[in-house]
Amino acid sequence: xxxxxxxxxxxxxxxxxxxxxxxxxxxxxxxxxxxxxxxxxxxxxxxxxxxxxxxxxxxxxxxxxxxxxxxxxxxxxxxxxxxxxxxxxxxxxxxxxxxxxxxxxxxxxxxxxxxxxxxxxxxxxxxxxxxxxxxxxxxxxxxxxxxxxxxxxxxxxxxxxxxxxxxxxxxxxxxxxxxxxxxxxxxxxxxxxxxxxxxxxxxxxxxxxxxxxxxxxxxxxxxxxxxxxxxxxxxxxxxxxxxxxxxxxxxxxxxxxxxxxxxxxxxxxxxxxxxxxxxxxxxxxxxxxxxxxxxxxxxx
Numbered sequence: 185x186x187x188x189x190x191x192x193x194x195x196x197x198x199x200x201x202x203x204x205x206x207x208x209x210x211x212x213x214x215x216x217x218x219x220x221x222x223x224x225x226x227x228x229x230x231x232x233x234x235x236x237x238x239x240x241x242x243x244x245x246x247x248x249x250x251x252x253x254x255x256x257x258x259x260x261x262x263x264x265x266x267x268x269x270x271x272x273x274x275x276x277x278x279x280x281x282x283x284x285x286x287x288x289x290x291x292x293x294x295x296x297x298x299x300x301x302x303x304x305x306x307x308x309x310x311x312x313x314x315x316x317x318x319x320x321x322x323x324x325x326x327x328x329x330x331x332x333x334x335x336x337x338x339x340x341x342x343x344x345x346x347x348x349x350x351x352x353x354x355x356x357x358x359x360x361x362x363x364x365x366x367x368x369x370x371x372x373x374x375x376x377x378x379x380x381x382x383x384x385x386x387x388x389x390x391x392x393x394x395x396x397x398x399x400x401x402x403x404x405x406x407x408x409x410x411x412x413x414x415x416x417x418x419x420x421x422x423x424x425x426x427x428x429x430x431x432x433x434x435x436x437x438x439x440x441x442x443x444x445x446x447x448x449x450x451x452x453x454x455x456x457x458x459x460x461x462x463x464x465x466x467x468x469x470x471x472x473x474x475x476x477x478x479x480x481x482x483x484x
Contacts, residue, residue: 214273242327245481252339276484284311317363342378346407349373372480423456
């Protein structure tokens, strides 16, 4: 039986808690394979593979990382993505950082409004699922354990990570994309300040051609629709000073997971804004994240 667990930590409390357990020294640099095709020759989106040094025995556990950017911007090789990937790879985890189909549109700063000309849903989720299945299909080639894979993401990527993790058995979602003979399951989810319910402010990012279709899209694209007692263990972190997605959203998510009986860990960082990596100014998340991964993926 899964035991729900919530931990809300300030920077000071967390640093004191882990003061005796700093991150292990970095191993030699990871082996990076850039711009690997995973969606077929007609798609421009690629992925990057960060493999741990050979000092780590194969096969190693893996983390699929999904970048953020409001479902319209961002890149697999962004500063945050590279820093997280290299940090985890240096400690024995293969990391696969992906690009996926994005919304197309322009931001009108005067009107404080983004106007979209093309909406990526549901192809953006299909791409993420194809990436997960690609990792499994190519696991032997890269020395990855196909039974030890986590999914992680920040902001919009955190939303997609939750959605991917919670829909492993969703027949309609899983029949799309490539490598559909492979499993859609993950061992755990790492959600960095992602939105679990996209109704309201974010609904335009999932708009359909009609109001009815938009309503259906919002329901299907909201992780809360799919979260249940079988949801994989989830790590959640959010900054109290986040002005893009309110910290209250992750507090509500944590409460919801508690009611469901899902194993989770929530780390709230006092004073942190949006879009931080594993080392925000207020605290060092590395010991907590590495401990979470080791608990649910095993030691590399």
